[in-house]
Amino acid sequence: MSYQVLARKWRPRTFEDMVGQEHVLQALIHALESQRLHHAYLFTGTRGVGKTTIGRLLARCLNCETGVTPNPCGECSSCQEIQEGRFVDLIEIDAASRTGVDDMRELTDNVQYAPTRGRYKVYLIDEVHMLTNQSFNAFLKTLEEPPEHVKFLLATTDPQKLPVTVLSRCLQFNLKRMTPEHIAGHLRHVLGAEEIPFEEPALWLLARAADGSMRDALSLTDQAIAFGNQKLSASDVSNMLGTIDQRDIERIVNALVEGDGPALLAEISRISDFAPDYSVILADLLSLFHRVTMEQVVPGSADNALGDAEQVQALARKLSAEDAQLFYQSALIGRKDLTITPDARMGFEMTLLRMLAFRPGADRREPPAISSGGQSAASEPRDEPDPAPTPQVEQKQPEPEPESTPEPEPEMPAAPPVADEDASWLASLDAQAEAAGEYEESYPLSDEAPVTEEPATAVAAEPVEQAAPAPEPAFVEPDPAIEPAVEQAPEPEGEFVWHRDFRSLGIVGMPGNLASHGAMSRDGDVITLTIDEGHARLLNSRHEEKILAALRNCFGDSIQLRTEQGNPGPDTPAAYEERQRKARQEAAEASIRRDPVVKSIVERFEARVVEDSIRPAETSRR
Numbered sequence: 001m002s003y004q005v006l007a008r009k010w011r012p013r014t015f016e017d018m019v020g021q022e023h024v025l026q027a028l029i030h031a032l033e034s035q036r037l038h039h040a041y042l043f044t045g046t047r048g049v050g051k052t053t054i055g056r057l058l059a060r061c062l063n064c065e066t067g068v069t070p071n072p073c074g075e076c077s078s079c080q081e082i083q084e085g086r087f088v089d090l091i092e093i094d095a096a097s098r099t100g101v102d103d104m105r106e107l108t109d110n111v112q113y114a115p116t117r118g119r120y121k122v123y124l125i126d127e128v129h130m131l132t133n134q135s136f137n138a139f140l141k142t143l144e145e146p147p148e149h150v151k152f153l154l155a156t157t158d159p160q161k162l163p164v165t166v167l168s169r170c171l172q173f174n175l176k177r178m179t180p181e182h183i184a185g186h187l188r189h190v191l192g193a194e195e196i197p198f199e200e201p202a203l204w205l206l207a208r209a210a211d212g213s214m215r216d217a218l219s220l221t222d223q224a225i226a227f228g229n230q231k232l233s234a235s236d237v238s239n240m241l242g243t244i245d246q247r248d249i250e251r252i253v254n255a256l257v258e259g260d261g262p263a264l265l266a267e268i269s270r271i272s273d274f275a276p277d278y279s280v281i282l283a284d285l286l287s288l289f290h291r292v293t294m295e296q297v298v299p300g301s302a303d304n305a306l307g308d309a310e311q312v313q314a315l316a317r318k319l320s321a322e323d324a325q326l327f328y329q330s331a332l333i334g335r336k337d338l339t340i341t342p343d344a345r346m347g348f349e350m351t352l353l354r355m356l357a358f359r360p361g362a363d364r365r366e367p368p369a370i371s372s373g374g375q376s377a378a379s380e381p382r383d384e385p386d387p388a389p390t391p392q393v394e395q396k397q398p399e400p401e402p403e404s405t406p407e408p409e410p411e412m413p414a415a416p417p418v419a420d421e422d423a424s425w426l427a428s429l430d431a432q433a434e435a436a437g438e439y440e441e442s443y444p445l446s447d448e449a450p451v452t453e454e455p456a457t458a459v460a461a462e463p464v465e466q467a468a469p470a471p472e473p474a475f476v477e478p479d480p481a482i483e484p485a486v487e488q489a490p491e492p493e494g495e496f497v498w499h500r501d502f503r504s505l506g507i508v509g510m511p512g513n514l515a516s517h518g519a520m521s522r523d524g525d526v527i528t529l530t531i532d533e534g535h536a537r538l539l540n541s542r543h544e545e546k547i548l549a550a551l552r553n554c555f556g557d558s559i560q561l562r563t564e565q566g567n568p569g570p571d572t573p574a575a576y577e578e579r580q581r582k583a584r585q586e587a588a589e590a591s592i593r594r595d596p597v598v599k600s601i602v603e604r605f606e607a608r609v610v611e612d613s614i615r616p617a618e619t620s621r622r
């Protein structure tokens with residue numbers, strides 16, 4: 001497994017390597033240079049911002065054989081042993097697991113002895129707020145009058161829980177949450193050094209999902225690299241996280257600003273393929289409209305913290321202040337509605353349609369003119385039109401005058417145009433595809449098929465570029481003859497099979513991603529998920545709540561959820577889906593290679609099929 005590789009490999013080795021905590025580092029460097037050292041430091045901040053990392057660095061600064069220094073050499077045996085976690089005079093204690101008074105006594109007794117190897121005995125106590133009151137009392141005396149050779153480095157996510165007697169004896173440093181900008185910048189640096197191709201929007205997706213934690217950002221990036229086959233494309237990362245990227249948000253907002261109903265519905269239909277967490281998308285929209293308003297009221301205030309400064313500035317010019325307010329309010333209400341709507345996509349769609357229909361200045365006498373402006377989309381090829389949106393529009397029209405008949409039905413949401421020439425071309429080739437007739441209308445086979453214009457080598461040179469337009473894959477039906485082999489499922493009918501039926505639970509976003517890496521076992525009402533270390537450590541109580549809710553929905557309210565870290569084996573939904581995907585991909589490639597039309601074109605133009613560009617048609621699997 002390659003998870004955590006980045007987080008470990010890129011753990012900062014020097015203060016200069018640390019990202020985003022300059023205010024703290026400056027003070028520490030100054031103290032080290034002037035040899036004015038306090039005996040107890042307290043580092044506070046949310047998880048993954050570098051509290052224990054700074055502690056370990058400081059331990060090296062204090063014990064480097066070259067002397068107390070802000071620039072430890074990294075080569076002496078003290079530096080190396082600290083780095084490898086085997087330095088006898090650095091005592092790391094995780095208070096979350098060692099809360100007994102006895103442990104604390106042992107520690108305080110031990111404090112009296114001089115360091116064995118180093119200059120200072122350094123106690124690094126993580127999650128120090130977890131100590132029991134008795135432990136604190138045992139600890140306090142030592143903290144009050146520690147021997148010269150002892151330094152205490154305390155870390156906590158929750159300083160409010162510390163007794164004031166402890167707080168008052170420590171020099172406190174509050175570490176900042178990592179901004180998405182910091183995280184994206186660091187990821188850019190790491191991926192560049194690792195020579196892993198990436199798309200910029202993928203970085204911002206990861207940066208936002210990491211929620212202020214650099215460690216989580218690197219772990220997620222490791223997962224994304226594995227998920228995307230050694231590269232980071234925005235669509236893969238979206239898929240993995242159950243979120244959508246900034247370009248999708250941009251398309252939604254553009255459709256809103258242009259009042260282009262069909263484009264809006266098409267966009268909703270497209271992103272619904274990613275099974276996103278709609279509440280997160282609405283939160284993204286909220287944040288965007290908030291920033292737009294800020295920019296309108298205080299021009300120049302939009303920073304690039306989310307990588308979208310240009311978009312914010314453009315929208316601030318385009319949108320009226322009323323529109324920005326309306327969109328913000330609608331998104332806010334929409335998020336509340338999502339919790340009670342029977343179908344999340346419907347709730348999301350209603351929210352956007354409300355934004356579109358109730359914009360100030362829209363003529364309230366007429367039914368909302370959402371069918372206008374979509375001419376281009378309407379003429380494009382489309383797939384699986386979704387009838388759901390249309391009735392919703394009609395129900396919520398603002399008091400339609402009895403005599404005013406609504407406009408003719410708005411055009412069905414069109415699938416995004418198959419923009420990639422290659423893709424449409426391949427799609428039109430596939431005579432076996434059921435949908436082929438539809439595609440051929442718009443993309444008749446032509447002798448000037450663009451196959452020769454796209455040198456196959458481009459794929460090798462710029463893999464991410466090629467993988468990027470994933471939303472418009474070539475539509476290739478997997479060969480039905482091969483499909484049965486894919487469904488290796490002589491599972492009993494009607495019974496819930498975890499890895500096979502997991503998607504039917506409807507757990508989306510991160511909770512869904514994490515749960516899909518687990519194996520399930522059930523004992524009475526207790527369902528146990530066994531999840532590998534890399535995913536288990538990303539799991540928090542919010543995720544578990546969502547997973548439990550979905551399980552109860554399916555198996556009844558008495559279900560209890562246990563999660564444990566361990567080897568889940570091969571029967572996880574993620575592994576199962578990966579096996580299916582591979583089989584479908586192979587089937588699709590085989591069917592393309594066998595296709596007589598492709599064969600003849602390959603021969604006639606001495607062309608090559610770019611296998612990476614072949615995508616099996618994803619048939620209603622998500």
Ligand SMILES: [Zn+2]
Nearest residue numbers: 064073076079
């Ligand atoms: Zn050293």
